[in-house]
Amino acid sequence: MVLSRASQKTFAIRAKNWTESAHRFLKQCSDAGNVEACYTLGMIRFYCLQNRGSGASLMAKAAICSHAPALYSLAVIQFNGSGGSKNDKDLRAGVALCARAAFLGHIDALRELGHCLQDGYGVRQNITEGRRFLVQANARELAAVLSSEAASSVAASRSCLTWNTHPPHHRHVTGSGCPLLSDFGCNIPAPEAHPASQFLAEWFEARGGSPGNGLRLCSHVGCGRPETRRHEFRRCSVCGAVNYCSRACQALDWKLRHKMDCAPVERWLDDNGDVADDVADDIMEES
Known part of the structure; x- marks a missing residue:
């Protein structure tokens, strides 16, 4: 009973501390029905230990219990045909899994689904609906970060928003800032990655x-x-120097840092001297 109810932080195992004992602990928790343990161990087995079948099965076990990160991770696997060949891609299955995770409020899934709808990727193209999902993803991202800050001390919450005093064409976005408001010269702490991603x-x-x-x-x-x-x-x-598992990761990394590294900023400025909102949609290609 205790293992089945252990929280996400319980499974925040550092990779440097990975041992067979840690592996057994995660397995015991997953066997007890803990969905966070199923997802975390599934990710580790699938990507780190290269036990694709077992890893995917554990993530599916969590997904059946409406675990949003597991649903989204399975969607990424379907989009890429991970663990198989390029012919194993199943775009429709990826969209369906993404839609379920988005319904549960998963921000990356909302963003991925928005790009799929905009591009007609695995689903009938609907640009208006796609943009609606992207706006919703940004709104949820901001709400999640501000809610997290509000739960901390008053002093910390007062410092969560810092305005960049440089002119718009000299904006600088650091790696620690949230990409959501970077185009407006405002940095807020980026949401913490899931323990499985950190691992x-x-x-x-x-x-x-x-x-x-x-x-x-x-x-x-x-x-x-x-x-x-x-x-x-x-x-x-454009540069061929960066790679992304999903459009969601590409869009986030573009706003967070890559738009400053990829090419001279002037190339992407509009008539008002601001970075065009749709630039990131036009610079990706499949290898």
């Missing part, structure tokens, strides 16, 4: 920052997912 990032960082065998990691710092085959992830068509 993945630490796991591969300890192994030289690469999954090996010519595989690449998703370039969004809050993700941690690696490719399971070469050229699985999409890359930036």
